[in-house]
Amino acid sequence: MASLISCPHCGVRPKEEFTIRGDATPVRPGPDAPEEAWFAYVYLRENPKGRIRESWHHTSGCRRFLIVERDNVTHEVYSVVDAAQAKEAAE
Template sequence: MASLIDCPHCGLRPREEFSVRGDASVTRPDPEAGAEAWHDYLHLRTNPRGRHAEHWRHSGGCRRWLVVERDTITHAVLAVRDAQEAAE
Protein backbone atom coordinates (compact mmCIF):
# COMPACT_ATOMS: atom_id res chain seq x y z
CA MET A 1 0.00 0.00 0.00
CA ALA A 2 1.42 3.36 -1.04
CA SER A 3 1.69 6.08 1.58
CA LEU A 4 -0.35 9.21 0.96
CA ILE A 5 0.54 12.85 1.47
CA ASP A 6 -2.18 15.44 2.00
CA CYS A 7 -1.23 18.22 -0.43
CA PRO A 8 -2.93 21.48 0.67
CA HIS A 9 -3.82 22.15 -3.00
CA CYS A 10 -4.62 18.69 -4.42
CA GLY A 11 -5.71 16.61 -1.42
CA LEU A 12 -4.47 13.09 -0.65
CA ARG A 13 -1.95 11.97 -3.26
CA PRO A 14 0.54 9.06 -3.52
CA ARG A 15 4.01 9.79 -2.17
CA GLU A 16 5.48 8.89 -5.57
CA GLU A 17 4.09 12.17 -6.98
CA PHE A 18 6.50 14.18 -4.79
CA SER A 19 10.22 14.89 -4.98
CA VAL A 20 12.34 15.85 -1.97
CA ARG A 21 14.72 18.82 -1.96
CA GLY A 22 15.95 18.52 1.62
CA ASP A 23 16.11 20.28 4.96
CA ALA A 24 13.71 23.24 5.17
CA SER A 25 15.63 24.88 8.01
CA VAL A 26 18.86 25.54 6.09
CA THR A 27 19.35 29.16 5.01
CA ARG A 28 21.33 29.92 1.86
CA PRO A 29 24.29 32.26 2.51
CA ASP A 30 24.61 35.65 0.88
CA PRO A 31 26.29 35.43 -2.55
CA GLU A 32 29.21 37.44 -1.17
CA ALA A 33 29.70 35.14 1.83
CA GLY A 34 33.11 33.58 2.21
CA ALA A 35 34.19 30.11 1.17
CA GLU A 36 33.72 28.73 4.69
CA ALA A 37 30.04 29.78 4.78
CA TRP A 38 29.42 28.18 1.37
CA HIS A 39 31.29 25.01 2.38
CA ASP A 40 29.14 24.70 5.50
CA TYR A 41 25.94 25.32 3.50
CA LEU A 42 26.78 22.77 0.81
CA HIS A 43 28.44 20.00 2.81
CA LEU A 44 27.68 20.14 6.52
CA ARG A 45 24.21 18.88 7.35
CA THR A 46 22.74 17.26 10.41
CA ASN A 47 20.95 13.93 10.26
CA PRO A 48 18.19 14.45 12.83
CA ARG A 49 16.22 11.71 14.54
CA GLY A 50 12.54 12.42 15.03
CA ARG A 51 10.45 15.30 13.72
CA HIS A 52 12.06 17.15 10.82
CA ALA A 53 10.87 19.75 8.25
CA GLU A 54 11.81 19.24 4.58
CA HIS A 55 11.06 20.97 1.29
CA TRP A 56 9.11 18.70 -1.06
CA ARG A 57 7.75 19.52 -4.53
CA HIS A 58 4.47 18.12 -5.75
CA SER A 59 6.02 17.38 -9.15
CA GLY A 60 3.22 15.02 -10.23
CA GLY A 61 0.43 17.44 -9.32
CA CYS A 62 0.20 21.18 -8.63
CA ARG A 63 4.02 21.56 -8.90
CA ARG A 64 4.07 23.70 -5.73
CA TRP A 65 6.81 23.61 -3.10
CA LEU A 66 5.64 22.32 0.27
CA VAL A 67 7.10 22.05 3.76
CA VAL A 68 6.55 18.47 4.89
CA GLU A 69 7.14 17.61 8.53
CA ARG A 70 7.89 13.95 9.03
CA ASP A 71 9.38 11.63 11.60
CA THR A 72 12.75 10.43 10.33
CA ILE A 73 12.49 7.26 12.42
CA THR A 74 9.03 6.06 11.33
CA HIS A 75 8.77 8.09 8.08
CA ALA A 76 5.26 9.15 9.15
CA VAL A 77 4.15 12.45 7.64
CA LEU A 78 3.00 14.71 10.49
CA ALA A 79 2.09 17.96 8.71
CA VAL A 80 2.12 19.52 5.24
CA ARG A 81 1.88 23.21 4.37
CA ASP A 82 2.57 25.39 1.35
CA ALA A 83 6.21 26.59 1.44
CA GLN A 84 5.39 30.12 0.30
CA GLU A 85 2.77 30.51 3.02
CA ALA A 86 5.16 29.02 5.59
CA ALA A 87 7.79 31.64 4.68
CA GLU A 88 5.44 34.57 5.29
Protein backbone atom coordinates (compact mmCIF):
# COMPACT_ATOMS: atom_id res chain seq x y z
CA MET A 1 0.00 0.00 0.00
CA ALA A 2 1.29 3.40 -0.92
CA SER A 3 2.13 5.72 1.96
CA LEU A 4 1.45 8.83 -0.07
CA ILE A 5 -1.21 9.53 -2.66
CA SER A 6 -0.96 12.33 -5.14
CA CYS A 7 -4.45 13.84 -5.14
CA PRO A 8 -5.13 15.71 -8.38
CA HIS A 9 -6.74 18.49 -6.33
CA CYS A 10 -4.67 18.62 -3.13
CA GLY A 11 -1.23 17.32 -4.09
CA VAL A 12 0.75 14.64 -2.27
CA ARG A 13 -1.10 13.62 0.86
CA PRO A 14 -0.70 10.75 3.39
CA LYS A 15 -2.88 7.72 2.81
CA GLU A 16 -4.56 8.15 6.20
CA GLU A 17 -6.57 11.04 4.73
CA PHE A 18 -8.27 8.70 2.27
CA THR A 19 -10.92 6.01 2.52
CA ILE A 20 -10.76 3.14 0.08
CA ARG A 21 -14.21 2.24 -1.19
CA GLY A 22 -13.07 -0.71 -3.27
CA ASP A 23 -12.93 -1.97 -6.81
CA ALA A 24 -13.66 0.84 -9.26
CA THR A 25 -14.22 -1.36 -12.29
CA PRO A 26 -17.90 -2.30 -11.93
CA VAL A 27 -20.08 0.16 -13.85
CA ARG A 28 -23.62 0.81 -12.62
CA PRO A 29 -25.97 -0.83 -15.13
CA GLY A 30 -28.65 1.12 -16.97
CA PRO A 31 -32.21 1.20 -15.57
CA ASP A 32 -33.36 -1.50 -17.98
CA ALA A 33 -30.51 -3.92 -17.36
CA PRO A 34 -31.52 -7.45 -16.32
CA GLU A 35 -31.37 -8.50 -12.70
CA GLU A 36 -28.24 -10.58 -13.38
CA ALA A 37 -26.39 -7.41 -14.37
CA TRP A 38 -27.44 -5.73 -11.12
CA PHE A 39 -26.50 -8.77 -9.12
CA ALA A 40 -23.05 -8.77 -10.72
CA TYR A 41 -22.66 -5.04 -10.12
CA VAL A 42 -23.54 -5.25 -6.44
CA TYR A 43 -22.02 -8.58 -5.44
CA LEU A 44 -19.46 -10.01 -7.85
CA ARG A 45 -15.87 -8.89 -7.49
CA GLU A 46 -12.60 -10.12 -8.91
CA ASN A 47 -9.66 -10.35 -6.55
CA PRO A 48 -6.86 -9.73 -9.02
CA LYS A 49 -3.14 -9.76 -8.31
CA GLY A 50 -1.18 -6.95 -9.83
CA ARG A 51 -2.65 -3.87 -11.44
CA ILE A 52 -5.98 -2.78 -9.95
CA ARG A 53 -8.36 0.18 -10.23
CA GLU A 54 -9.79 1.38 -6.97
CA SER A 55 -12.19 4.05 -5.86
CA TRP A 56 -10.64 6.24 -3.14
CA HIS A 57 -12.42 9.02 -1.29
CA HIS A 58 -10.33 11.94 -0.12
CA THR A 59 -12.33 12.02 3.09
CA SER A 60 -10.11 14.38 5.05
CA GLY A 61 -9.23 16.54 2.06
CA CYS A 62 -11.19 17.73 -0.96
CA ARG A 63 -13.85 15.03 -0.47
CA ARG A 64 -13.62 14.02 -4.09
CA PHE A 65 -13.77 10.42 -5.23
CA LEU A 66 -10.61 9.44 -7.06
CA ILE A 67 -9.71 6.53 -9.26
CA VAL A 68 -6.39 5.13 -8.09
CA GLU A 69 -4.64 2.68 -10.40
CA ARG A 70 -2.05 0.78 -8.45
CA ASP A 71 -0.26 -2.52 -8.19
CA ASN A 72 -1.10 -4.58 -5.15
CA VAL A 73 2.13 -6.56 -5.45
CA THR A 74 4.74 -3.88 -6.11
CA HIS A 75 2.68 -1.11 -4.46
CA GLU A 76 3.41 1.18 -7.37
CA VAL A 77 0.77 3.83 -8.01
CA TYR A 78 0.26 4.39 -11.74
CA SER A 79 -2.30 7.15 -11.76
CA VAL A 80 -4.74 9.09 -9.59
CA VAL A 81 -7.56 10.91 -11.38
CA ASP A 82 -10.82 12.47 -10.31
CA ALA A 83 -13.64 9.94 -10.67
CA ALA A 84 -15.83 12.33 -12.64
CA GLN A 85 -13.04 12.99 -15.10
CA ALA A 86 -12.29 9.30 -15.37
CA LYS A 87 -15.94 8.61 -16.19
CA GLU A 88 -15.99 11.36 -18.74
CA ALA A 89 -12.83 10.02 -20.36
CA ALA A 90 -14.31 6.51 -20.46
CA GLU A 91 -17.49 7.65 -22.17
